[in-house]
Amino acid sequence: SQVFFKPIHNTAAPSPTKRHTKISVIGTGNVGMAIAQTILTQDLADELALVDAKADKLRGEMLDLQHAAAFLPRTKIQASTDYSVTVGSDLCIVTAGARQIPGESRLNLLQRNVNLFEKIIPPLAKYSPDSILMIVSNPVDVLTYIAWKLSGFPSNRVIGSGTNLDSSRFRFLIADHLDVNAQDVQAYIVGEHGDSSVALWSSISVGGVPILTFLDKQQIAYEKETLENIHKAVVDSAYEVISLKGYTSWAIGYSAANLARSILRDQRKIHPVSVLAKGFYGIDGGDVFLSLPSQLGRGGVLGVTNVHLTEEEAQRLRESAKTLLEVQSQLGI
Ligand code: 6V0
Numbered sequence: 001s002q003v004f005f006k007p008i009h010n011t012a013a014p015s016p017t018k019r020h021t022k023i024s025v026i027g028t029g030n031v032g033m034a035i036a037q038t039i040l041t042q043d044l045a046d047e048l049a050l051v052d053a054k055a056d057k058l059r060g061e062m063l064d065l066q067h068a069a070a071f072l073p074r075t076k077i078q079a080s081t082d083y084s085v086t087v088g089s090d091l092c093i094v095t096a097g098a099r100q101i102p103g104e105s106r107l108n109l110l111q112r113n114v115n116l117f118e119k120i121i122p123p124l125a126k127y128s129p130d131s132i133l134m135i136v137s138n139p140v141d142v143l144t145y146i147a148w149k150l151s152g153f154p155s156n157r158v159i160g161s162g163t164n165l166d167s168s169r170f171r172f173l174i175a176d177h178l179d180v181n182a183q184d185v186q187a188y189i190v191g192e193h194g195d196s197s198v199a200l201w202s203s204i205s206v207g208g209v210p211i212l213t214f215l216d217k218q219q220i221a222y223e224k225e226t227l228e229n230i231h232k233a234v235v236d237s238a239y240e241v242i243s244l245k246g247y248t249s250w251a252i253g254y255s256a257a258n259l260a261r262s263i264l265r266d267q268r269k270i271h272p273v274s275v276l277a278k279g280f281y282g283i284d285g286g287d288v289f290l291s292l293p294s295q296l297g298r299g300g301v302l303g304v305t306n307v308h309l310t311e312e313e314a315q316r317l318r319e320s321a322k323t324l325l326e327v328q329s330q331l332g333i
Pocket residue numbers: 026027028029030031032051052053054095096097098099116119120135136137138139140161162165193247248249252
């Protein structure tokens with residue numbers, strides 16, 4: 001650099017106050033690339049490492065992102081099929097996944113993804129032993145459990161993106177219904193990511209006003225049907241996007257980047273993410289990961305919020321836990 005710049009004085013540079021951060025994204029398909037590009041535009045990392053099994057596609061994606069350097073905050077972008085490129089990561093985000101073969105059972109697909117994780121997680125843990133693992137690949141709750149097992153990491157450093165995305169869809173639909181800003185809507189979907197997720201109606205508030213109590217006081221009929229339709233729309237929305245455009249990408253990209261920010265910048269924000277749920281809300285019978293509102297910071301999962309669940313909600317959580325445990329017991333690992 002001395003070729004271009006004449007030093008103005010000889011004193012050593014002060015040590016940087018901002019920590020150097022490195023994020024690795026495994027799997028550069030639709031989801032991995034949406035996450036990578038959101039990380040870049042939001043200036044969340046000094047270094048970004050990409051890994052995929054397809055070398056050409058991977059290099060193409062890396063070059064395409066590098067060519068945006070003039071328009072983005074400075075980030076060193078590297079890519080390789082070799083996991084050594086991930087060395088020293090603060091956060092590893094796993095989006096690699098096998099695609100369902102027509103007629104294939106979900107269990108068979110899951111077993112193939114478990115086999116894939118056996119190749120992915122041990123090298124990640126080896127090269128970045130102090131990192132936090134964020135699993136996005138589906139079925140996210142079971143694969144987060146698998147990643148926890150394969151990594152040997154403490155459970156606070158293994159997180160599934162879980163229902164953070166479902167909750168954002170939920171907040172969007174409520175905001176749309178009430179004509180308010182989704183960021184003012186507090187609402188959580190917890191439990192299993194997907195069909196059996198649980199909407200926490202009693203905790204919904206808009207600008208601090210608890211919605212159900214408010215409707216009650218105004219003697220506005222409790223619109224149970226409307227609320228249930230909103231939850232149904234959340235569950236259906238992923239299928240709808242996939243049937244229309246073939247995959248989902250932008251919202252999961254923002255969702256994962258939102259989690260990355262809370263973790264790496266130690267924001268201590270509450271997010272519904274997949275965590276080791278044993279012992280919460282009467283969930284017992286084994287190690288199982290499910291989404292619960294969790295506080296995230298530099299140490300990973302700092303704690304789980306003691307949110308009030310109705311007996312029905314808690315019962316549904318326990319049923320999801322039981323189903324997941326049954327699936328886990330059928331896997332070869
Ligand atoms: P995709 O576009 O098929 O990308 C998957 C990528 O994984 C491809 O680029 C593959 O080459 C790569 N891959 C396969 N095997 C390996 C391997 N051994 N090592 C490294 N890379 C490998 O799928 P897409 O990006 O659309 O989805 C990825 C995963 O995210 C799927 O499991 C989705 O179901 C899941 N999603 C999870 C969401 C969530 O909220 N948790 C949301 C959306 C999608």
